[in-house]
Amino acid sequence: MTLKLDKVNRGPHLSTLVASSISREIAHGRLNPGDQLPTEQALATTFGVSRNVVREAIARLRSEGRIWSQQGRGAFVANVANSPVLTIDHDALQQADAFKSLFELRGALEVKAAALAAERRTDADLEALKSALTAMNTAPYGSVAWLKADLEFHRAIVAATRNSYMEQFLIFVSERVRESILAAGDQQGSDDMASTTLGEHNRILDAITAGDANAAQEAMQLHLNGAARRVGLRIDDL
Amino acid sequence: MTLKLDKVNRGPHLSTLVASSISREIAHGRLNPGDQLPTEQALATTFGVSRNVVREAIARLRSEGRIWSQQGRGAFVANVANSPVLTIDHDALQQADAFKSLFELRGALEVKAAALAAERRTDADLEALKSALTAMNTAPYGSVAWLKADLEFHRAIVAATRNSYMEQFLIFVSERVRESILAAGDQQGSDDMASTTLGEHNRILDAITAGDANAAQEAMQLHLNGAARRVGLRIDDL
DNA sequence: AAATCACAGTTGTATGATAACATGGCAACA
DNA sequence: TGTTGCCATGTTATCATACAACTGTGATTT
Structure with a gap:
């Protein structure tokens, strides 16, 4: 003291x-x-x-x-x-390994969410996913509209899990990840990145549409690995 | 207002x-x-x-x-x-499907934690896991000592992930799950339950010791399914 | 010995005053 | 006209003080 x-x-x-x-x-x-x-x-x-x-x-x-x-x-x-409350110290997040840890945590949640979504999605969920994807298709890579559509896509997936806690937690963690990425500054994207990202999203949507939990899980994992690479993280694990 | x-x-x-x-x-x-x-x-x-x-x-x-x-x-x-803060409303948790959702969330984290632990565990981690298991072995099923050792086992696993956020989140969620179970009241256990629980834990420890992430993941999933059954949840998904 | 009481220490709440800051109006000026 | 500077007003941020409610302790009384 x-x-x-x-x-x-x-x-x-x-x-x-x-x-x-x-x-x-x-x-x-x-x-x-x-x-x-x-x-x-x-x-x-x-x-x-x-x-x-x-x-x-x-x-x-x-x-x-x-x-x-x-x-x-x-x-x-x-x-x-x-404590019935969970906080994340924003300052500590500036360190690289802290960010990697948070990214990893998000991955665990998102992968499981994709699997659950494949099992429980309704037609309305699929509609929401599709519209988010088309919105991302028309917006230029990295633009605000693109980012919003991207967020919407992931939000729609976790909404399809019918698990409000999963939703609450994942949105919470994703927000912190997004803040860190924005705080870290300049992301410049190529058209190349845009098309691969869209491709990854498409594969996730296909798996969820087919109701194939395993495929959805794997597609999401691939997407996250790709995203990590685009953000500058090296991924060693599955 | x-x-x-x-x-x-x-x-x-x-x-x-x-x-x-x-x-x-x-x-x-x-x-x-x-x-x-x-x-x-x-x-x-x-x-x-x-x-x-x-x-x-x-x-x-x-x-x-x-x-x-x-x-x-x-x-x-x-x-x-x-909001950089996450809260869980304790009252809402009393409802059955809310509890199931929280249990599912914990599962997602715990399964991933087991896989990561298998990849990253040190000898010290293995020692901690072993001592927790022996403590559980000697304590009577359902006793305070048993519960503490059980918690310690799971805590040691997530500690082995070397991911502080994963640790923080998982402990947070586990605490909420534990509170709900205690609030729901009477759990009476048989010796049968004790031995199966111990067996599940043993299988997890073996997989983590072997460094086999997939096996650890599956063993943890089996353990959680078993725990859900013991708590009175019906599990439909993998 | 046990119960009671007095008292000091601590948190909970109320109240009034002052400083820092934001905003809009108004007068002076170019 | 339009711009600048000043002032009055309202709000939050902080300080200071006082009192009520409560706790623990030790002396006093029974």
Whole structure:
């Protein structure tokens, strides 16, 4: 609990800074589950902010399940596993292997989603997939319209799984992946990439239409491998 | 924005109630992305609390990515998809198909984790897996020690993937699954179940030891199917 | 010895004040 | 006309203080 804050800092709210400082203490093991936090007053003085700000930070951490507090006693570090909330630290994602890990996680979900979609898709699902594909066909590679159609295609697949949690998680992870790619900057695509991407999508659609779970799974895996290559990842595993 | 709060409510913090009230407004579409929230003062008077409490609620919603605020202008409803936080509603999980969906999601992650573990496991990982298995062997079926060892076995597998996001997600989902099973109440196990469970675990360990990703994947899938049956789920798919 | 009470410490909430920032109106000026 | 600069107003961000509710402890009383 050594960090000091400058008033100069004009960016995130002070409560955000305090919250992430405490979060870091927990993550780094300097505060362990069950430990009692310093009093709000003590935190306020050590961070050089008002008790009010500390309370906003604590409210945030409490909502994330990282700590719990009881009136008259104090605040305590909670058991992380019990947290009903999942967060991803955007800063940590800048590192290459973190990105690769997240990409891998998305792959696991997306491959399974493709298989489930092949088994459960309705005609309406197929229509949605087809329209997304034609939209991607007409839009120039890398354009906003293209990206939106691409997202829509993958969203339609996971929607066809009839599994809302799968949908929620996959969209969540995909968003984080997309953010990282955009943050990393310039993607320049050739027409070559466009046609191979479209081909991969077509193969996925065919498999899902045929109701062939295995084929859908493999087609999706191929597509993800291709996407990884296009983003600059080297893929060693299946 | 019509809800009123009683002072009588002695339970969660007022800020929690305010936050979930606003959340509900957003979820029900009475507040749409881009809309401006009432001022903090107005919220304070309509909810009958101090502005301080409103600010703690807003801090929470902001950390969840549901709203964003700018000094001098106001607070606005954010685009939900951009939220860097994932939550699971515990109440919704009580429904059977919701539980099945979550179980399915866990399966997707766990199967992939087993495959990756087979490829990347170190000797230390194998040691951890073995000790978890022996611990499960000595503990009576269904006892706390047994459950802890079971959790430890699965945790060791995902740790062997060297993918921290996979670990984070899988532990998160597994915890929610475990909570639901415990909440559903009485599980009574026979010695029969114990031995089959142990056998399934053994097969997984063998495959991971051999470094055979495919075998690990299949063994894990079998184990999950078995677990589903033991919990009372009917499994139709592979 | 056990129950009760007083008290200090802590969190929960309320209130008022000030600083920082955004916006629109208005006057002065070119 | 149109542009600039200033000012008033409204909002969030933060600070400071006070009080209520609750907890734990130790002294006091029974």
